[in-house]
Amino acid sequence: MNIKLVDLDHRKGEPLAFQVTLDPAELKERHQEIRGLTTVETKGEAAKLGNLYHVKGAMEANVDFVCARCLKPFTEHMIVPFAETFATPEAGSEVDEESDIHLLEGEVIELNPLLQEDFLLAMPSFPLCAEDCEGLCPVCGINRNEGRCSCDTRRIDPRLAALADFFGKDEE
Ligand SMILES: [Zn+2]
Ligand SMILES: [Zn+2]
Incomplete structure (x- = not known):
């Protein structure tokens, strides 16, 4: 127009x-x-x-x-x-x-x-269904907004896991 x-x-x-x-x-x-x-x-x-x-x-x-x-x-x-x-x-x-x-x-x-x-x-480049959307479990893929799982996601990042081991040994 x-x-x-x-x-x-x-x-x-x-x-x-x-x-x-x-x-x-x-x-x-x-x-x-x-x-x-x-x-x-x-x-x-x-x-x-x-x-x-x-x-x-x-x-x-x-x-x-x-x-x-x-x-x-x-x-x-x-x-x-x-x-x-x-x-x-x-x-x-x-x-x-x-x-x-x-x-x-x-x-x-x-x-x-x-x-x-x-x-x-004005369109979002990172659209979220809700601001506090909890996303998917990186281990089993469950939608955390809809259910719980018992995956241990603390160990998901191998670099962090290695670091945890390192500090763990240090304390012994
Ligand atoms: Zn979402
Ligand atoms: Zn899971």
Whole structure:
């Protein structure tokens, strides 16, 4: 979706509401942790204040992940807020390389590419089914959120085991 600058110029600061949906297939393709997702429903508003154009709002979608610790698939309702500022080249001095202000090249604000970036940046790179997910037992593979086992996982790392032996002998 594109927002015409002229539409905002005419509104004298009065916000213009917009709604847009993002294609889930492309987003899924671009983030390896996204296993599936619904259409991303986006609501926001755009306004011109001074020489700058502001766009803000939130995106919402149900996203399927696989827990990085216990490998269980789960779905999370994600709400991703966004806020972006734009300026035309004429605004000149207010825009420098280091500011977060996007320089506009044409007569419109192209929303979709920016919204896609914001959405992807908000996705977890280490998704967890729960913050305190206990993961899988490294010995027998049981999901520790669902059951207990009696494996001795203290000895799982051979380097640590060797170290334990070493200190053990030292004390004798
Ligand atoms: Zn988990
Ligand atoms: Zn076990």
